[in-house]
Structure formats: C-alpha cells, structure tokens
Amino acid sequence: MAMTAFETLSSAIKLHYWAVPGPLADLVRMSLPASLIAWAVFAICAAGVPFTVKSTRAQIIGFGIAIIGALLICVSSTSSALTAKRALPALQQQIAEIDAKTRDHTLSAEQRTSLAEDRAEFEQQVEKQEALIDLASLMTNFAAMTLGGFGAGLLTAVATTTRTREEEEALDAPVFANILLGLRYCFCGVIGSSILTTVALLIAAGMGWISTQPYQSGYIVACFSLMVAAVLAQIGYCLAVVQSAPRPRPLGSVVLGLIAAYLYVMGISLAADFLGGWVWLNVVVVLLFGNVRQCLRLQRSVA
Numbered sequence: 001m002a003m004t005a006f007e008t009l010s011s012a013i014k015l016h017y018w019a020v021p022g023p024l025a026d027l028v029r030m031s032l033p034a035s036l037i038a039w040a041v042f043a044i045c046a047a048g049v050p051f052t053v054k055s056t057r058a059q060i061i062g063f064g065i066a067i068i069g070a071l072l073i074c075v076s077s078t079s080s081a082l083t084a085k086r087a088l089p090a091l092q093q094q095i096a097e098i099d100a101k102t103r104d105h106t107l108s109a110e111q112r113t114s115l116a117e118d119r120a121e122f123e124q125q126v127e128k129q130e131a132l133i134d135l136a137s138l139m140t141n142f143a144a145m146t147l148g149g150f151g152a153g154l155l156t157a158v159a160t161t162t163r164t165r166e167e168e169e170a171l172d173a174p175v176f177a178n179i180l181l182g183l184r185y186c187f188c189g190v191i192g193s194s195i196l197t198t199v200a201l202l203i204a205a206g207m208g209w210i211s212t213q214p215y216q217s218g219y220i221v222a223c224f225s226l227m228v229a230a231v232l233a234q235i236g237y238c239l240a241v242v243q244s245a246p247r248p249r250p251l252g253s254v255v256l257g258l259i260a261a262y263l264y265v266m267g268i269s270l271a272a273d274f275l276g277g278w279v280w281l282n283v284v285v286v287l288l289f290g291n292v293r294q295c296l297r298l299q300r301s302v303a
Contacts, residue, residue: 042069055171066151073143081136084129176248187237193282194230225267232260
C-alpha cells in the first residue's frame with residue numbers, strides 16, 4: 001500500500017514538474033515586440049542594480065542579468081529565424097507548382113486569376129518570412145551589442161575596482177539586511193498560506209465538496225508542493241534570522257526562497273483548480289499577518 005502511494009506521488013510529480021512549463025517554452029518563441037520588451041526589462045534591471053548599490057557584487061549581478069538577457073533574446077531570435085527558414089522551401093515549392101500550372105494553355109481566365117491570387121498570397125508569405133529572418137538577425141545583433149556590451153563593461157569595472165573588502169561589505173550590508181528582512185516576511189506568508197490552503201484541500205476532499213478523482217495527480221501534487229514549500233519556508237526563516245548577524249549573508253536564504261516560491265506557486269495554481277476563488281483568501285491571511293506583525297512591533301517600541 002505504501003509502495004503504491006509512493007508510486008502515485010512519484011508519477012504525479014513527474015507529470016506536473018518534469019513537463020516544460022508553457023511560459024518557459026514561449027520564451028524561445030518571442031515575437032519582435034516581446035523581444036523589445038524583454039530587452040528593456042533586462043536593460044533596466046542590469047543598469048538599476050549597480051546604479052542602486054555601488055558595490056562589486058552589484059556589478060557582478062548586473063553583468064549576469066545583462067548576459068542572461070542577451071542570451072535569451074539571441075536564442076529567441078535564432079529560433080524565430082530557423083522557423084521562418086524552414087517555412088520558406090514549402091512556400092517556394094507552392095509558388096513553383098502554381099507557375100507550372102499557369103503554363104497550361106487550356107486554363108480558363110477564371111482559373112488563371114485564381115492561381116494568380118494564390119501566387120500573390122504565397123509571395124506575401126515568403127516576403128513575411130524573409131522579413132522575420134532579417135528582423136531576427138537585427139535583434140540578435142542589437143541585443144549582443146547593447147546588453148552584451150554593457151555586461152562586458154560591468155565585468156571590466158569589477159576587474160579594475162580599487163575598493164577594499166571592508167568598503168565592499170559596508171556598501172552591501174544595508175542592502176543585505178533589507179533583503180533578509182523582506183525574506184522573513186515572505187517566508188512567514190508562505191508558511192501561513194501553504195498550511196491554510198492544504199487544510200482547506202483536505203477538508204474539502206474529506207467532506208466531498210470537491211472531486212479529486214478526475215484530477216487526482218493535481219490534488220496530490222498541490223498538497224505535496226504546499227507542504228514542502230511550508231517546510232522550506234520555515235528553514236529559510238530560521239536561516240534568514242541566523243544570517244542577519246553579525247554580517248548579513250542572504251545567499252542561502254535567497255536560494256531557499258526561490259525554491260519555496262516555485263513550489264508555492266505550483267501548489268497554489270493546482271489548488272485553484274479545486275478551490276476556485278477561495279484561494280484568494282490567502283491574500284487576507286498575508287494582510288492579516290502583516291497587520292498583526294506591525295501591531296506587535298508597535299507594542300515593543302512603546303514598551
């Protein structure tokens with residue numbers, strides 16, 4: 001029985017986690033406007049991080065953001081160009097077949113007109129695909145020159161910095177402290193929301209309010225994801241408290257936070273298939289937690 005339950009859980013996790021997410025798959029097929037928006041987002045983030053924090057770590061993070069953005073846009077543009085190039089031979093073959101048909105002298109005027117219209121339509125599609133290829137090449141060069149060049153400049157600044165280690169830590173300490181404080185709030189919100197949603201799923205299934213049989217794998221993965229997210233959030237909260245002193249070091253907490261956030265989002269999205277709009281009660285929990293924490297902080301300050 002335990003082995004069957006484990007196999008069911010394992011197969012459900014493989015079904016929902018090992019499949020390539022739709023938004024992630026769409027990243028390699030971005031249109032030109034989407035690529036421009038992505039370029040703007042990566043450019044602003046890559047420039048904003050070192051502009052806000054004047055430290056070597058911030059410059060390295062900006063370099064990473066710029067390079068990732070350049071690679072993403074280049075891969076997306078290359079994928080679009082390859083798709084267009086694959087479509088060209090079929091379109092050209094259609095045009096060649098139409099040209100061969102028009103050589104038949106027995107065709108009527110209406111048939112020739114119809115073939116001419118079809119040929120014009122295929123020619124427009126060929127021109128469109130060729131334009132996509134040219135735009136993809138332009139976008140690739142643009143991203144490489146701007147984001148890649150900016151990233152190279154940041155890397156050069158890192159290599160030529162003259163600040164000491166103490167100066168770097170003094171610049172990073174306030175930012176790291178704020179990151180750890182924000183993570184603690186986020187971890188607490190994830191813990192409360194995950195537990196509430198899991199309990200709601202169990203109660204709804206036990207009372208027969210929802211049918212878990214058609215979506216059994218989604219129900220299992222939702223409960224599993226939320227509970228694992230809650231456990232990771234608890235570990236992350238403790239780690240954030242420990243790493244806050246004497247010198248803030250948020251790396252471990254950030255990694256745990258990203259993993260917990262992914263599991264939490266996956267669990268909430270699957271739970272929404274069963275609970276519907278009731279999932280929005282998690283917003284109330286987060287707001288209530290924030291108000292309670294603020295009241296406790298005020299009481300401590302008064303005392």
